[in-house]
Amino acid sequence: MPTMLEVRGLSHRYDGREAHLAVNDLSFTVEAGELACIVGPSGCGKSTLLRCIAGLVKASEGTVRLHGDEVVGVPADLAVVFQDYSRSLFPWLSVAGNVEFPLKSTKIARDDRRRRVEEALEWVGLSGARRKYPWQLSGGMQQRVSIARALASRPALLLMDEPFASVDAQTRFELEDLTRRVQREHGSTVLLVTHDIDESVYLGDRVLVLSKSPASIVADLPVSLPAERDQITTRESGEFVKLRGEVARLLQNPRELAHERNA
Numbered sequence: 001m002p003t004m005l006e007v008r009g010l011s012h013r014y015d016g017r018e019a020h021l022a023v024n025d026l027s028f029t030v031e032a033g034e035l036a037c038i039v040g041p042s043g044c045g046k047s048t049l050l051r052c053i054a055g056l057v058k059a060s061e062g063t064v065r066l067h068g069d070e071v072v073g074v075p076a077d078l079a080v081v082f083q084d085y086s087r088s089l090f091p092w093l094s095v096a097g098n099v100e101f102p103l104k105s106t107k108i109a110r111d112d113r114r115r116r117v118e119e120a121l122e123w124v125g126l127s128g129a130r131r132k133y134p135w136q137l138s139g140g141m142q143q144r145v146s147i148a149r150a151l152a153s154r155p156a157l158l159l160m161d162e163p164f165a166s167v168d169a170q171t172r173f174e175l176e177d178l179t180r181r182v183q184r185e186h187g188s189t190v191l192l193v194t195h196d197i198d199e200s201v202y203l204g205d206r207v208l209v210l211s212k213s214p215a216s217i218v219a220d221l222p223v224s225l226p227a228e229r230d231q232i233t234t235r236e237s238g239e240f241v242k243l244r245g246e247v248a249r250l251l252q253n254p255r256e257l258a259h260e261r262n263a
């Protein structure tokens, strides 16, 4: 698989009266068609890392390359799904209008745009809600609109920043399954950030474990669960239980265990 994302020696320091090193010398790659999860403790620098990758923040040091091109500013073929769906959708636009909105600033012809919107809504199971407004939908449905909007642009890389942290547990399971299904059906490359250990193992083809602030990589674990996953049986499987234990231990005691793993 070709490399889609390459992060090399990335560090970011917030300047100001209280200068703060948020990300410290991170290097990793994500291959095309892979779903990689980043898991780290609250406040460790996960969002900062994603903002640097998305070109929203210029890293103090290091480089980010998307399909070989250095990221300077937000790449046209990158999409982000944020945690807070209520602030990322326009309340005055219908569901279809929200999904179409970013496509309007591209050269994609109107008919093609409409086709993409219909297709993306179908992928997330929202074709029947196309004329509704965000405030007429449940939280989970609103987040599905955000996912459809991101997918409609057919991004080379989809970044997801704690995308299911604001929905209830049942909806969270549904959205996790939707993300894996869509990612596999369309071969999308996804980098998803979460603080939820179980979610990182359930969703990921790989889990990158981050240290406490400033974020650095403690481990890069392949997930050898079957590609077809199920919220009940996968979570009960020995491999799942073993991996979630390993991630939990790495988060609790990063230096010692990372040293043991590398020994």
Ligand SMILES: Nc1ncnc2c1ncn2[C@@H]1O[C@H](COP(=O)(O)OP(=O)(O)OP(=O)(O)O)[C@@H](O)[C@H]1O
Binding pocket: 014, 020, 022, 040, 041, 042, 043, 044, 045, 046, 047, 048, 049, 195, 213
């Ligand atoms: N604009 C900013 N200016 C100064 N410091 C910042 C800024 N944004 C974040 N920080 C600091 O950088 C550190 C990392 O923040 P970041 O939001 O990246 O972490 P996170 O892992 O995403 O947190 P959470 O899990 O709580 O969402 C924190 O200590 C935070 O206070």
